[in-house]
Amino acid sequence: MHCPALPDGFDFTDPDLLQHRVPLSELAELRQAQPVRWIPQSGNVAGFQDEGYWAVTRHADVRYVSTHPELFSSTVNTAIIRFNEHIRRDSIDAQRLILLNMDPPEHTRVRQIVQRGFTPRSIRALEQRLRDRAAGIVAAARELDGPFDFVTSVACELPLQAIAELIGIPQDDRTKIFDWSNKMIAYDDPEYAITEEVSSQSAAELISYAMTMAADRKQCPAHDIVSTLVAAEDQGNLNSDEFGFFVLMLAVAGNETTRNAITHGMHAFLTHPEQWELYKRERPSTAAEEIVRWATPVFAFQRTATQDTELGGQTIRKGERVGLFYASANHDPEVFDRPDEFDVTRDPNPHLGFGGGGPHFCLGKSLAVLEIDLIFNAIADAMPGLRLVGDPRRLRSAWINGVKELRVAVE
Numbered sequence: 001m002h003c004p005a006l007p008d009g010f011d012f013t014d015p016d017l018l019q020h021r022v023p024l025s026e027l028a029e030l031r032q033a034q035p036v037r038w039i040p041q042s043g044n045v046a047g048f049q050d051e052g053y054w055a056v057t058r059h060a061d062v063r064y065v066s067t068h069p070e071l072f073s074s075t076v077n078t079a080i081i082r083f084n085e086h087i088r089r090d091s092i093d094a095q096r097l098i099l100l101n102m103d104p105p106e107h108t109r110v111r112q113i114v115q116r117g118f119t120p121r122s123i124r125a126l127e128q129r130l131r132d133r134a135a136g137i138v139a140a141a142r143e144l145d146g147p148f149d150f151v152t153s154v155a156c157e158l159p160l161q162a163i164a165e166l167i168g169i170p171q172d173d174r175t176k177i178f179d180w181s182n183k184m185i186a187y188d189d190p191e192y193a194i195t196e197e198v199s200s201q202s203a204a205e206l207i208s209y210a211m212t213m214a215a216d217r218k219q220c221p222a223h224d225i226v227s228t229l230v231a232a233e234d235q236g237n238l239n240s241d242e243f244g245f246f247v248l249m250l251a252v253a254g255n256e257t258t259r260n261a262i263t264h265g266m267h268a269f270l271t272h273p274e275q276w277e278l279y280k281r282e283r284p285s286t287a288a289e290e291i292v293r294w295a296t297p298v299f300a301f302q303r304t305a306t307q308d309t310e311l312g313g314q315t316i317r318k319g320e321r322v323g324l325f326y327a328s329a330n331h332d333p334e335v336f337d338r339p340d341e342f343d344v345t346r347d348p349n350p351h352l353g354f355g356g357g358g359p360h361f362c363l364g365k366s367l368a369v370l371e372i373d374l375i376f377n378a379i380a381d382a383m384p385g386l387r388l389v390g391d392p393r394r395l396r397s398a399w400i401n402g403v404k405e406l407r408v409a410v411e
Contacts (some may be wrong), residue, residue, distance in 0.1 A: 006030075011039055012055055012325065013046065013082040019396035024340075027328035036312030039323070041048060046398075047083035047092065053302065053321040054314065059332035059352065061312050063326045066356025072303035074323055074360060075103045081302040081323050084400035091200065097245045097339065100253065100360065107359055111223035113238055114246055115363055117166060117225040123366045126165055130371065133161045134378040139148035142382055147389045147409040154379070155262040155406075158371050159255045166367070167247065168224035169213070180206040181251040186283075191395070210247035214240040237258055257297040258368045262375055263354075263392070263403045264295030268342045269376075270388045270408070275344050280380045285309055288372040293351035294342050296327040299401045300394040301355075326352045327401065 006026060017023055029070040030037050040052040056062055065072045078092060078101040099110050116122075137157045141148060160174040169177065183202035214230045218240075229238045229246070238246065268291065269276040279287055279335050302323050305316045316322065329352045331339040336346075354362035362368070379386065389409050395402030 002350040008056070011041060011045075012323065013300065013398040015082075015396045015398045018398065018401065019394050022299065022327050022401060024327065024331055027057050027325060028331065030055060031332060033326055035061060036314040038314075044085045046081070047085060047087040048077055048321065049089070053081065053323045054311075055323050055325060056311065057325050058312065059329040059335045062326065062329040062352055063311040063356045064311065065324055066323055066360065067358035069103050069359055071306055071309050073103050073306050074101050074107075074303060076304035076306070076319075077302065077321055079301040079303070079360070080399060081300050081321070097241070098249050099246060100249055102168065104359055110238070110242060110246075111359070111363065113229060116228055118363055120365065120366065122225070123165075123370060126162065127370060129165055130158065130162055131374050134158055134374040137375070137381070138378040138382045139251075142410055147407050150266055150406040150408045151259070151263050151403060154375070155266070156259045158262070158375050162367060162371055163250055163254050166225055167250070168222060168226050176209070177251055177255065181255050184248075184252060206248050206251055207244035211240045211244040214238070214243040244271065246346070248364065253362070254364050254367070256402070260297040260370055260402050261292050261295045261368070261372060262399070263406055264297070264401070265291035265372065265376065266379070266386070266408070267392055267403070267406060268294050268309055268389070270386065272342045275342055279376065280345055280384055283377060283380070284345050285373075286347045286349065287376065288369045289349045289351065290344045290346045291372055292353035292368070293330045293346070293349060295401065296330050296351075296353050297401050298353075299327050300399050324356060326356070329356070338383045383410050387411055
């Protein structure tokens, strides 16, 4: 089999790479010729005191790893594929308290509790309020004088307001959540001048905020999801610490990812005007799923092998890390017809933008799809002539396909 000739030192998790582009061409070459490939790392650049990871690029293999937690652990090294060379091991291990980084059976216990907040009934109860909020967000953006940043004026607002609605955070506090979550994931981007210590401090402040909220609800229950999740702890609910880490996960998984999906989706529409015209005319229900496939806000997560095993013709040893490259899986021509085309009528669309199935399939998928659908319907109604006035400014990150700024204007 032909071995793809990547440049010496090429690393798919290099934050400088993702700041400039998603390396789809290199991923496509691996996917075809060597779908499971060892990527060496030197100098402890990822913070794991090891020599690299296996890049998994095919849709089928990403699904296999995701659905076999007994072979591929989220807990051993967490799901984050790259920290930095300065992180302490105890800081990595502390993140095992987040649902994203748990394995069954502990993951099963916590997920069964928190999914009470994401039932179809819970999401339906939010729909009209979020529809009104989407309309209000877009109306406010339309009134801005001249070009504006789509990220801060539109894309970030509905996910933040949805989280506030869902767990009862006062809407006035949503800017705190925005600031804390930005600092937690932006330590690789020098523009923000955020150190690992600032990132950790932001996480601690968010957890403390959530724990205080949980304690208040235990004393004075309200008709919200917080009360449901923390009341009667001895009857299978979350303790205050667990609730704090759950809110931390929501701040990233429910805020950063949906915000970036919306931003990438708007950019895709405005660079594919025929799709924007089709959407405005027909409002296909399939659009949100295609936006997530196209955007793939989480570029990659990882697992760690719990025993020697084989994948894609390669022997993976116990303790070796395995990178799940969702962006590659979502462009796999064995699964998607014309995968490099943005098509909001695509159906079926078995993308892995919400994870590869298994225990870590996105808990908030229904809410995210609803938010994306509502905000683009609102934009199509109130700002149908939106246009780009600049290229997106991308986040420097090892694993988030993020956009910091997207300048647009209303015609």
